[in-house]
Amino acid sequence: MAKTWFAAAGTALLLTGCGLGGSTPPEADTSGEVKGAITFQTIQLSPTFDDYLHGLIAAFEKAHPGTKVEWTDIPSDAAARKVSADSVTGKLPDVMDLDTATLAPLGRRELVVDMAAAAKDVKDTYVPSAWNSFAYTGNSIAALPWYLNTPVLISNQGVLKKAGLAGQPAPVNYDELIDRSKQIAAKAKVAGFQPTETGFPSSLLTIGVPLVNEDSTEAKVNTPEAQKFVAALAELYQAGGIPQDSVSAKERSEIETFSDGRTAYLEAGGSRLKIVKQNSPAVYGEVAVGKPLGDAAERTWVVAHGLAVPKKSANPATALAFAKFVTSAENQLALGKQSSVVPSTLTSLNDAYFTSGDDTDLTVAARKIAAASLHDGKTIVKPAAVDAEYAKTLWSAVQPAIIGKAEPAAALAEAETKLTKILKDRRQ
Structure with a gap:
């Protein structure tokens, strides 16, 4: 499925x-x-x-x-x-x-x-x-x-150990994830995580960017929060904290990258654990799961x-x-x-199947975390206007900024203009 x-x-x-x-x-x-x-x-x-x-x-x-x-x-x-x-x-x-x-x-x-x-x-x-x-x-x-x-935060404990982060609490937001990723890149020579076309809008939602206005007639992505985030991604990219080919070349599945041991963190649905296990049993043996990055702010996608x-x-x-x-x-x-x-x-x-069980079983742990996010009101609606066309247009605009070939504010302003045109055209 x-x-x-x-x-x-x-x-x-x-x-x-x-x-x-x-x-x-x-x-x-x-x-x-x-x-x-x-x-x-x-x-x-x-x-x-x-x-x-x-x-x-x-x-x-x-x-x-x-x-x-x-x-x-x-x-x-x-x-x-x-x-x-x-x-x-x-x-x-x-x-x-x-x-x-x-x-x-x-x-x-x-x-x-x-x-x-x-x-x-x-x-x-x-x-x-x-x-x-x-x-x-x-x-x-x-x-x-x-x-x-809805996601959990999947981590490769073997990579974290090499970076001197074994036993540390999991990052609870993107600021902490980016800081950890810099340390991982410097000490373990592995990227921290991989932003993607499909996931980027959800990342912006998690940090408080609305994506569209109230009636979805205008895009809202060129915000101070978004500019800071893209600038941080650009800095992280230069430091090796983002897989180089995942942004500049044809998008590579973040599941594939994580399964290959090339990233330390993956925020994804619990169903992805099965894929990681199939792709790389060795990496799966190092996996731990925790709460998603939006949990504390109640902005989990x-x-x-x-x-x-x-x-x-x-x-x-x-x-x-x-x-x-x-x-x-x-x-x-x-x-x-x-x-x-x-x-x-x-x-x-509310059923026991989603509220209890052995947390040492990764599938059980992921299931409980996801159910709690949903039941406790910690998930946020991604605006319906933010579909595949929206995600593709946004990602195309911010890619140059992430690899250091454009300023974040200019890239996001371009994205906002293009996305607003798309939203207005849909209403004609």
Whole structure:
């Protein structure tokens, strides 16, 4: 499931302007009888979760005689293109599993059922930051939250020992992470961490940069906090605290870099631990996990997948009922117990599976940290306008500053101008 998080989002910008214009369809009537057939589409959950989803569908059909759910699963790298094509031809599935970035064009154009109105009875069952992740226009909510990803701080204790940092408390913010990274580069000749295109907006959120204004009509990235952060990254890059080829050349996966022992820290979802273990058992043997960098400031990022229902669904009542069923606390807990994702329902997060267990097991420790961040209100919503296109534009502008070929303020001013144009163009 880990591959679905950013692979699908990476091509979400393809939907912008792809036949999604025109008048906003009227709100669908979801108050009818729950009966008849619907289609349900997920992203890269088969074959791993075939048994779970078949069981889910069977349980729904049993609870609602006369209903039929036809399930299809698509690869993550095909999601954006398929959603775009289906929206043009009017063949969107009745219930769609989408990440926030891939759903964004449909949400901005109000082509999906507003869950704030249609599902207001279940709003308070979800983590607030997860619910608000799908707020693309005004107070409308484009999807019911399903599964989430939120980070832990993964560290290579072997590298930290070489740098003389063994036994030291983990860094709690980016200032401390950058200071540690300088020491690691100087003493262990290893980089501290790797900033990336996809992760940079989340880093700015963590340090208090809003990214957009209140109505997402203007970018807000050229702030004193952002300038200080980019300047610090540039200094760290020159000191060897950031992998040289990760910024100046084609982006290299931060998971791959960490697995190769070339960085000491990695802030990522707990699902990434499995990848590190597969890539490098030796490095995994040195790994420890701790609270994310945004924990103290209550600005930990969260990435959400949700279930959306198109307004033009032929059977919106059954589609909404199924979306509620799939994202219920009971069914989310069952999914969480057989996967590496975190539920979006508060009741699920209260279960002992997410609150107790042996912390010497890295997976258990990561699961508990992530659940606590979500349940304790320490996660912050990344604005829905901050999608793959936004991230790519921002990263392209700041890269020259990080490698010392541009001033941070000038780079961020350029980014802000370009991003604001993108945001305004989306509203035309």
